Amino acid sequence: MSGAVNPADPVSTAVARAFRDERAIVLATLIRQAGDFQLAEDAVQDAFEAAVTAWRRDGVPANPGAWITTAARRRAIDRLRRDRSVRDRAERLAELTRLDTQHEEEPSMGDESAIVDDRLRLIFTCCHPALSQPARVALTLRTLGGLSTGEIARAFLVAEPTMGKRIVRAKRKIADANIPYRVPADEELPDRLRGVLRVVYLIFNEGYAATEGDRLVRGELCDEAIRLGELLCRLMPDDAEVWGLAALMLLHDARRAARVDPSGRWVALDAQDRSLWDQDRIADGLARLERAMRLRRPGEYQLQAAITALQIQAPDPDATDWAQIAELYGALARLNPSPVVELNRAVAVGLADGPAAGLALLEPLLGDPALASYQPLHAAHAELLSRAGDATAAAGAYERAIALSANDVERAELERRLGALR
Amino acid sequence: MSRYMLLVYQQEVDPAEQAEREAELPMLLEFHRSLREAGLLVGVGRLRSTESATSVRVRDRETEITDGPFAVTKEVLVGYYILECADLDEALKQAARFPDARHGTVEVRPVMPPDEWVNRARDAGADLPDEAVKDLA
Numbered sequence: 001m002s003g004a005v006n007p008a009d010p011v012s013t014a015v016a017r018a019f020r021d022e023r024a025i026v027l028a029t030l031i032r033q034a035g036d037f038q039l040a041e042d043a044v045q046d047a048f049e050a051a052v053t054a055w056r057r058d059g060v061p062a063n064p065g066a067w068i069t070t071a072a073r074r075r076a077i078d079r080l081r082r083d084r085s086v087r088d089r090a091e092r093l094a095e096l097t098r099l100d101t102q103h104e105e106e107p108s109m110g111d112e113s114a115i116v117d118d119r120l121r122l123i124f125t126c127c128h129p130a131l132s133q134p135a136r137v138a139l140t141l142r143t144l145g146g147l148s149t150g151e152i153a154r155a156f157l158v159a160e161p162t163m164g165k166r167i168v169r170a171k172r173k174i175a176d177a178n179i180p181y182r183v184p185a186d187e188e189l190p191d192r193l194r195g196v197l198r199v200v201y202l203i204f205n206e207g208y209a210a211t212e213g214d215r216l217v218r219g220e221l222c223d224e225a226i227r228l229g230e231l232l233c234r235l236m237p238d239d240a241e242v243w244g245l246a247a248l249m250l251l252h253d254a255r256r257a258a259r260v261d262p263s264g265r266w267v268a269l270d271a272q273d274r275s276l277w278d279q280d281r282i283a284d285g286l287a288r289l290e291r292a293m294r295l296r297r298p299g300e301y302q303l304q305a306a307i308t309a310l311q312i313q314a315p316d317p318d319a320t321d322w323a324q325i326a327e328l329y330g331a332l333a334r335l336n337p338s339p340v341v342e343l344n345r346a347v348a349v350g351l352a353d354g355p356a357a358g359l360a361l362l363e364p365l366l367g368d369p370a371l372a373s374y375q376p377l378h379a380a381h382a383e384l385l386s387r388a389g390d391a392t393a394a395a396g397a398y399e400r401a402i403a404l405s406a407n408d409v410e411r412a413e414l415e416r417r418l419g420a421l422r
Numbered sequence: 423m424s425r426y427m428l429l430v431y432q433q434e435v436d437p438a439e440q441a442e443r444e445a446e447l448p449m450l451l452e453f454h455r456s457l458r459e460a461g462l463l464v465g466v467g468r469l470r471s472t473e474s475a476t477s478v479r480v481r482d483r484e485t486e487i488t489d490g491p492f493a494v495t496k497e498v499l500v501g502y503y504i505l506e507c508a509d510l511d512e513a514l515k516q517a518a519r520f521p522d523a524r525h526g527t528v529e530v531r532p533v534m535p536p537d538e539w540v541n542r543a544r545d546a547g548a549d550l551p552d553e554a555v556k557d558l559a
Contacts, residue, residue: 084541130476130510132489169473173489176474177532180509188511 014060015051022065023048024144026072028118032181033096034076036086037125037171041143043079047071073100087178119144120183120235123228127196128179135170136199137206142167144231145224155221156206193236197245197301200228204249208256222253233288243292244302250285251308254278266409270317282312303332322352339371347380355388375404379414391421425464427502434471447543448550451557466558467504467533476510478517478528485518492527500526504533 023044030040047068054071061067077096080089126139138156141147147155153163173179184192207221229246236242258276261267289305307328314320329345342365350358362381371377382397398418405411435443457463475491500522507513510530517528536558540550 084545085538129487130489130514135489173474176470177476177510177530180511184511 011052011056011060014055014064015048018051018064018068019048019146022068023146024122025115025119026065026069027143028122029069029115030072030076031125032118032121033073033092033099034080034086035088035092035181037143037174038168039076039079039083039086040072041171043075044068044072046075050075070100087175116235117183119231121181123196123232123235124183124192125174125179125181127192127199128174129192129195130177130179131170131173133199133202135166135173136195137202138163138167139170140199140228141203141221141224144228147220147224151220155218193239193242196232197241200225200232201245201249201301203228204252208252219256222249222256225249226253238295240292240295240297241299241301243288243295244299244305247285247289247292248301248305248308250281250288251305251312254281254285254312260409266413268413269311277312285309286313298331298335300332300336303328303335307332320351322348326352339365339368339374339377343377343380347384350384350387355384358384359388373404375401375406375410378404382414382417386417386421395421429499441546444542444546445548447540447548447554451550451554454557465504468539468558470532470534472531474532476514476530478514478523478530479526480518480523485514487514491531492529494527497526 027044031037034040050071073096080093126143127136138152141152149164150160153160203221204225207218226249229249232242233246254277258272259267289309292302307325310321310325326348329348333341346358346361349361365371365377378397378401382394385394385397398414402411402414472491477488477492479486505516513530517530520528536555539558540554
């Protein structure tokens with residue numbers, strides 16, 4: 001649907017706009033009313049296809065969203081009459097038919113809180129823990145993001161039929177296992193929300209960190225994750241981590257253009273051309289971080305966003321406040337201990353207090369057999385040894401990092417640094 | 423008298439072959455009837471496919487929920503519960519309360535409602551009276 005827009009044709013433009021702005025809203029409500037994910041999705045798809053013909057014949061309606069809602073509901077009624085397998089079919093049919101006959105006082109477009117509730121229901125259902133992580137990601141992108149199965153498959157380097165099966169299977173599990181379509185109760189909410197944020201951040205990272213695959217679609221993943229992050233801020237404004245994640249993604253994404261040079265080479269943060277940073281995104285990210293911190297409920301996304309903010313706000317790389325960054329990594333390690341956080345803390349300490357202090361923190365990590373083939377550890381080790389003036393040991397560490405690197409762009413940079421030692 | 427549980431194992435097959443099996447429901451109902459007449463049948467239930475299964479474990483007081491059936495070959499089936507729950511969340515919550523979830527796995531598999539069972543057989547061509555639903559409850 002999103003691919004075939006002819007800007008000169010007002011009808012196809014209007015349909016594309018309605019698809020982008022209204023589809024997830026209409027779908028979220030219809031899933032609740034029809035009680036079945038697949039059926040609701042098929043009905044909404046039918047409605048958009050019907051819109052192309054009807055709007056060309058009768059003109060674009062004044063309220064495209066309301067038109068799509070009504071059309072999708074009627075398609076759902078037709079489909080429910082034919083499909084006996086849907087749970088509580090008779091009740092669903094009665095409810096949909098009742099809504100159809102009283103559509104004069106259409107509540108769905110005016111009632112903001114009903115829309116908010118349905119979208120939250122959809123998000124929490126797509127990210128339900130009884131679905132596998134890849135299924136949660138795919139379903140979220142498909143239903144909330146409106147990406148086609150082909151686009152999601154290309155972004156995750158998976159064959160389209162494989163991705164199609166993954167999505168169909170997830171929807172069938174929701175129906176067969178009776179995964180509820182609701183916002184979790186207060187006592188489960190913190191856990192479940194963490195799960196949702198993890199899915200959104202995973203989508204972002206897939207787009208941001210990857211250096212292979214279709215670059216354009218990858219960029220779309222970042223945009224989609226940010227859009228989801230902003231949506232969560234609107235839907236759950238009282239949760240600090242929701243704002244923290246949105247801030248983190250915006251601050252990372254602001255530097256997207258500066259991360260790769262014109263020849264396709266990866267550029268480290270301290271060497272990036274700061275004029276390429278997106279100042280609007282930075283301002284938006286910083287504002288959201290401030291909003292998060294005012295809620296006084298620290299969390300891992302806020303801490304990571306605060307670290308990124310300090311790196312961005314330094315007037316030049318040498319003026320970065322590494323001591324404060326090291327402190328924030330310490331807080332992050334207490335909240336959510338992981339070797340990756342420890343490694344980053346060691347690097348920050350090395351830059352704040354001198355390479356010897358950083359190397360001391362790296363010692364236990366280098367002795368951990370589970371991290372023996374973790375490339376970033378050896379690259380950081382090499383960097384600290386080089387700063388400490390031990391060129392021989394640094395060269396050895398660079399060679400280990402180069403041998404472990406699976407990525408051409410990264411390997412080229414490590415080789416350049418190795419060469420600069422001599 | 424002693425109680426026994428009969429566990430039925432089958433390979434999951436493609437839709438065409440599955441439809442042939444669905445159409446055999448009248449034979450199965452005949453079997454149920456004879457068991458009932460002999461006063462032997464306590465309960466019967468058909469499980470949905472393993473694709474709709476969810477596994478629950480509790481480790482260090484944290485509930486771990488995973489998509490899919492249990493897969494550790496060293497664990498063996500030691501018991502069963504049939505719960506009537508509002509939805510999967512309720513079933514998972516109760517599964518996590520089961521004391522053995524701390525050292526084993528509780529697999530939560532939805533039971534197919536009898537009317538859906540009958541509808542599938544009808545879709546596959548079996549001729550069944552409405553009372554058949556009662557024989558599957």
